[in-house]
Amino acid sequence: MSKRDGGTDPMASAVLGALDALDDALLWAVITRAQAQLLDRSVPAGHTDEFVVEIVDHAEALLLRAYRALDPTTQRALWALIREQARRAAGRNLTATDPDDRSAAPGQPARAAPMT
16 A cells, blocks of 8 residues: 555554445445545645535436436537527526636636537
């Protein structure tokens, strides 16, 4: 194991080893607790890693699962179609940020995704 995954720390090695003995319900409890711990920590200045949690309802979860199952080309085509439909419905630019476009600030129009 490397330093990052607790390879030289006896406590970390013991904790990671104990995960193998847990059933699914306990693993979910550990995951929930770990996510809560990460969310409660402040981020040091200049830190670039992101940990984002968004709570979605069942219908949104199903849509997200279906979207993630698509190949990247189909994802881009679907995003372009959604953006175009939103423009037509609103009569203005879509202000949602394309999930693949990190150049647009929140609330600002996203660039059109390239069609490949």
